[in-house]
Amino acid sequence: MCDTCGCGQPNEAVTIRKPGEDGHSHPHHHEHEHSQPHDHSHSHDHGREIVVETDILSKNNLIAERNRGYFEAKNIFTLNLVSSPGSGKTTILEKTISSLKNQITCAVIEGDQQTMNDANRIDATGAAVVQVNTGTGCHLDSDMINQGVKKLDLENDSILFIENVGNLVCPALFDLGEAHKVVIISVTEGDDKPHKYPTMFSVSDLCIINKTDLLPYVDFDIEKCKEYARQVNPNIEFIELSATKGDGMEKWTNWLLSKTSLN
């Protein structure tokens, strides 16, 4: 069973590749013991007690810190974009990369269960991209980012966007080494999403509210959504935009440039 996504599939099901490249197996391997002789005795817990005091996510967190050190050394501003499927993450990235083209180099790690579709869309913008296909896995982990980064040959003083698997639950728990998590919600979703998925909003520093051009047609109360999000995370920032129409995009790109301190 895969110990990356715990999905019951072998690790080989996870692929990391650039557009135009054949998939190959995810190089990390199982380290735990298998095929030990099966013991049918009952457990009476009379054995030895071993104290460990270990964080369950310690392996992921260790690799995440390694990633973070690499990003800091090369001055790469890394964002982990999280949302439900269909919130417009890829469209936001396409528009962002195009508008920052002459100011800063951007690269992208795309996470999806299947297909190269998103990586191909990013590839068309000219930015370096790798696609991580997690098979049936529900989130990216820090080792996938470590492997993806090795394929990207990132430039110093650049931005790396990690587009996580569309899922408002599981990615919240896995540090990838990013500077910030950015949660994206679109106005075609319910404005109570921050209450329904509080963990994601509590770990994110910025909330992008996308598809604002559709506000006249949907029953979405922006102020209510913000209020719910602030209840979960009083320090969360907001940017409202429409990636397809362009409204608010400048605020977002300015936020990026102010954070990178490269402008």
Add this chain to the structure above:
Amino acid sequence: MHEMTIAMNIVDIVCKQANDENAHKINSVNLEIGTLSGIMIDSLEFCFEAACKNTIADGAGLNINIIKAEAFCQTCNNNFSIESDFSPCPICDNFNYKLLKGKELSIKSFNID
């Protein structure tokens, strides 16, 4: 769904350490999990059993010490127990608080033969 990953991580960590101790069987594992850690206990118990299969932890018991979340209100300087990520301080009704505990997700110990 991430409970499966968590379960696999637990089994991985204890099996490796048990191996260092020359154990041939893991009898039980003791965890500490906070009520705001984002883990569903039922789901974790189910996944743990599956994750243990074909390892020396096969059949191991899982003891979970649930840590009730507690917060410190920075507006009225009181401690209070908190039920969800979006409960206001019950004394002053503000959301300006710091979580003191409730996010725990750790292995405390395990028992081997």
